Amino acid sequence: MTVLVVSFLLVFVPYFIPWGPLDWLSGKLMTIAAVTNAFTIVIAVYSQFRRSGRFIREKRKGWVYHIYLLVLLAIMTLSGFILGQHAGAYEWLLLAVVTPLSSVIYGILAFYMASAGARAFRARSPQAALLLVAGFIVLLYQAPLTGAFFPGIEGAATYITNTFGMSVSRMFSISVSIGAIVLGVRMLTGREVAFLGFTEGEE
């Protein structure tokens, strides 16, 4: 707890009271924190290993996939360290597997959004009707072709996005920041200790 508060103050205060040594210290603390956080990847990987290990040991359905996964992981890591990041299996896998799939995985969301939109944009209540109309106008504007033929659409669309849409985002960022602040204070005043891994049982 004390560590928490102290480290908080050491980074928090210098932002408002510019004073050489303090700035230096806070800067260093930030770097340290950054590096410390970087270590958590090891834990994530460890838990991945444990899970796969369980699958393989108990010969659960699909355990072969887990062996494949671990092998791939090993190749990737070793090659990355031994041959460096710009050569060998590491680079090849990066180009052949990681980069395409990371695009696909997010790209698939386009389909989900399409089907969701096609299902949800039905004028069945005032709210839904508003959603439908607004969404439709903006969609219409976003199709580049429309802009070429009816420049007028831009006015309507930007009016929707830059006023209503923007206000929603703004309201939201306001309320969330409030929430974050309050939660932060709760943590600092020790009202929220669960995040340190204490659970209700221990407290």
Added chain:
Amino acid sequence: MLLILLFALTIKFMGQAKLPYIRRVPALDAIEDAVGRSTEMGKPVVCSFGIGGFDYWTVAGLSILGYVAKICAETDTRLIVPTGGGSETYITREAAVDLVRNAYTAAGRPEAFNEEDMPFLSGEQYAYTPGYVGILVRERPGATVMTGSHYSEAMNIAEMANGVDSITITAGCYTSNMAALACASDYIMLGEEQPAAGAYLSREPAQMASIRVQDIYKFIAIGTILVGIVLVNVGSDIINRLLAT
């Protein structure tokens, strides 16, 4: 200094222990109905609390999970809680497991609690998502309650849940996600509704107090904006300058 003022205010209001009134969020009734429905159909309920660490949303999501667990324990409905998805979720998971176990114990049926139903689907977001979807496809739950901080995988899950026609109750934790989820799911807790619901359910003083404090801030914000706009338009930018400091 404005910031210090805010902090002082927060602590002061957090200090006072009196439980404020909290409006009931409509989606809560939806949760009850959904769980009831899946009980009748003998289907399980899937409830997740996000892939974030202990942030604003996850705290709320956990309270809602506790509530769902309570109903499930009482009505003897199978509850599946996919966990993991982020490098911090190994902490939140411990809390969640405890929460659910307590709920079953409170309902007097500790033996019904089965930790195998709270699988840890790895710390990677996009290993978590297929795992989650896999659960939905295999178990075909009657209700899917997705709370806490879910990010781009939320659409993915919501659409799948809808595909296996389970009632989908989601909570959006950022704007574009809310807009999308509002379309994809049956009931949605829009942003702040989620913490409010969490506080309403958990009845935990800290959470309720913070909702109260947040409302006060919102009032301050509204007031400032109103006054500010009026002043600015009669030609005095005092508020802007004050805030700019």
Added chain:
Amino acid sequence: MNEFLQFAAVVVGIFISFAMYTTLYGKPNPLRDWAEFSYLGAATGVSIVISLTYIYNTAILGIQAGDWILIFSIIFGLMMLFRMHPDYSHVSRLPLAFTVGTGLALSLRTQIFTSFIIQINATIVKLWTGVPLEFLYRLTIAISVITILTFFLYTMELSGPLLWTSKVGEYLMYIGFGGIFAQTFMGRLGLFVGYMESVTTPSWKVPYTLASAVICFIAAIIFDRTGLGQKLSAA
């Protein structure tokens, strides 16, 4: 990397992508799982390498450059790893508290400005600037922000004027959502189109793309019809 390897990378990449797209068919099938596990394995590998490189470049080199205080980052980091062992997980609480503390400080000290004060400040503007359209914009923003904020008040019964404003706020919010949904869709579509563009240029990729698409599509159907998919898939 020689020509053939690059070519192979491209082709494999295209095929594995379409294998992943078979998710959309909504039925389990081994192709998809193969793609998924490949991604998981490879991506995890990358993240290990990169994170450790970052640690090396920042901390180790830093210490070598005489920045002794950075030694703590290593110590804390190692203490962090005790999280993995249930009995000693308490050791990791110190670095955890430290990182949470600093993180909290970092976010609080600025977030309150960027997403609270400045946002409010930006809403307080001269409504009438002589341009009617501008006036419309600013008025709408002011009204929307206020009304929507009232929609999110919880510790009091919404009644009288509040009820009214919150209703208005709700409607305005749904208009906003309409726009936002469209923008989000544009984003995702852009991503998809962008990727498809990259697998169709230069034009020699096209046959491979189409072939992979067809193969994967048919495979998905077969796996579903024959029930093989259920048997061979990972879950």
Added chain:
Amino acid sequence: MAKEGGIYRLMATYDKRWVYVVLFIVVLGPLINPIGMPIGISALTKNYYAQLNTLQEGDIVFDTWNMEFSGYMELKPGVLATHKMFIEKGVKLCIAFGHYEGVALPGEIFKQLQTWLDRYDYREGEDYIIIGYVFPNEAAVAALAQDFHANVRVDWKGNSIEGTFLDDIQNAGDFDMISDYTTGLATTYMINHMVLQYGVPMVENSIGVSVPGHLANLDAGLLTALLASTRGGAELEYLIGSPGPGLKSMDAFTLGHYSLMIFIIVGNIGHYGWTRRTGAKDRTGIK
């Protein structure tokens, strides 16, 4: 499929997967043989173009690629067009990644820009330096903003950055502009710790998902310009008069939007016809 409610019901409750198939076709089709539809230029993009034109030769731009490869797929046109402008103007770039997939980007991007690199003799080390993956989390961003050289000692290939144009950089304030391409990774942190603290102008290439949020920032003056998604990129290509992937994919883009709209219309017609006959209800999140 069409039981009571007939065709209407079919129109209201068709199998989702038809949407998927159609989307695939309308996107792949025009990409394989383009149609070349005209496009309109949005005000946002005009502003972005104007902002970039304020840069002088020799200015140092902090060029942060806060995107996964997927994000690059969406922002590609914007990224390429923007960098063409940078190269043409002889701006010095300090390139950083916000995601580990970033290491795959330079090869890809500079391959696309090869002709421009040659034409303006734009070299790594002299004109641009890649400092690699330096933004694992908020703390790192803040630290780097406060003291650049204490946090960055070598570039992504391990060469020291001593004696390069980066010697002029002490803290984030010494950059003339931040040009960010974001999928929402480190961007908020950069706004908090660089723009807010050191007042560096920041221009943003944002994926469509983050556009609403960044519009608020733009309006609040935290960002100086915003380029929205693939479409913005295409428009920028049009403005700098160098057609690229963006303009090529605009047909697919248009058709993709139109197809969704058609599905919506069909759905609504079906919904009306169906629900009016049989009091049936279908569900979504909107009350």
